[in-house]
Amino acid sequence: MMEFEGCSCFRQRLVLSTLSGKRVKIRNIRSKDDNPGLREFEASFIRLLDKVTNGTRIEINQTGTVLFYQPGLLYGGSVEHECHVQRSVGYYLEALLMLAPFMKTPLRAVLKGVTNDPTDPSVDLLKITAIPLMKTFGIDGDSLEIKVVKRGMAPGGGGEVHFTCPVRRSMKPVLLTDPGKIKRIRGTAFSVRVSPQMANRIVDAARSILNKFIPDIYIYTDHMKGLNSGKSPGFGLTLVAETVNGTFLGAEVMSPPQGQGDPVLPEDLGRNCAKLLLEEIYRGGCVDSTNQSLALLYMTLGQQDVSKTLLGPLSPYTVEFLRHIRDFFQIMFRIEPQKPGEDECKGGEKILMTCVGAGYSNISKSIK
């Protein structure tokens, strides 16, 4: 049994526990906080894990400061979940992306709640960066899809996202060492319950910065109306830079939730997002900073063969994830910094991550 303290890396611990079959006990969850114990969104996350598994045992003490989690079998199938609005659907979806390929039956999840908020990676960002990444690991087919049916901004929510994913017996080892050059930039500017003109103003501002680098830019505008627009107003921009070798680097900015923080101008939001994309390009690598841990997990669970991936600087979240991979799977990566060439203008230092897969195979996948 694995024991932890505190609620940091909550999802990592439960996801890795579910995949490895190791039981987890987490103590002292916000035990010194004025409002101790698990939050609503964490309880909602546990309920989601319970829905996609079979035979999971969960025990929580009265104050909610101690959690015992005994993972069941990853079952999958059709699941509908009301994601608590304190965190966006992306918080829940990130964990499902890690688990979905290892289910017994293909997962068809309907997630309801906040589709876009400033804290977590949005469903739009995961759709354009995580899905192509999953394909490089051999998870493909028509049924691999994230679909935003209804948009719901924080704090009200009211959005709906459909996620479907096929199951795989094992992960393909990968050699992602050369990201290649960026050939185009795509994006989506969306607005709900505000003037549709907002999206156009965002697009113009973002273009004014990105046009200096590359002419092939197309940013869609998406204005959902009526029932599909959720309960709160807002707007935002998601950008992705696509390279000739199939690397997708993403960035996004959302308007602050209604009634929280200062309002922003769509022009500022567009420019900020373009700069964030440049920052992401500067970091570089074959996987963008949001999806580092997803790629490292798939490498860990791959066939018993060498996998290599070039990354930008490791995010603090990824560093924690590497430690947890070591704790749960006893796998450590080789981490080699790659100094950029003298007269190259390709951004910052990169890191080459190498590991031998654990030879994890999906034993519960049904044979047809």
Next chain:
Amino acid sequence: WKEGLAEKATEAYLRQQRAAPNLRKLVYGTVAEEEEEDSNNEEELGGLFKVSRPEKSKKIRGDAMDCSRFQPDSSHDWDQEEMLASIRDCFVTGKWDEDKD
């Protein structure tokens, strides 16, 4: 203060050199260090109640926000021409290596 600038520079350079191959240690080796400190500021009130004060540093470690987003490096100012130039070759419009076209 100007004295020993060269020494300081070499020292800083050596420090950086040492830091580079230690990435693996940084990731996997620091866990043990984090667990020290603790257990010194618990007072007892009348021998019955323990005063528990939220410790800022501990909070950050144990109950940190669980979010995968990587905050951007604030030292990069993307309004500067030099910053823009530093990623020029990441695009197809930039300079290509000799062996590829």
